[in-house]
Amino acid sequence: MQSIGKTSFKNAIAVSALAAGIFLGSASVAHAQAAESGQAVFQQHCGMCHNMAKNGIGPNLSGVVGRKAGKAAGFAYSPALAKSGLTWTRAKLDAFLAAPQSVVPRTRMPIMTPDAGQRKSIISFLANRK
Secondary structure, eight states: OOOOOHHHHHHHHHHHHHHHHHHHHHHHHHHHHHHHHHHHHHHHHTTTTOOSSSOSSSOOOTTOTTSBTTOOTTOOOOHHHHTSOOBOOHHHHHHHHHOHHHHSTTOSOOOOOOOHHHHHHHHHHHHTOO
């Protein structure tokens, strides 16, 4: 087995670090693009009832990822959602957007988003809004 000299080893580490940086940078760019396209999908699918600044027909969704379901101040949630005990994780939001009544029976949320790509875009957008 051939040994690697100190210079070769340092070069290998530098190349690995550079590759990791490029990969992580690409992931950040992809995530930002998904969130940006998510804003358009959010406006199209959710914007009639929800926004990021104030309660409307639906609750304000700013900071929804990580929040307890049915607990945002100033909104009259359905008793089912208020008592659900859910925390809005990405996975739970994905399931809820796909079929709200399946996740929280008797919720007032009437709209489903069956397309997984659109749900992913919406959730990326919401996750970036604190």
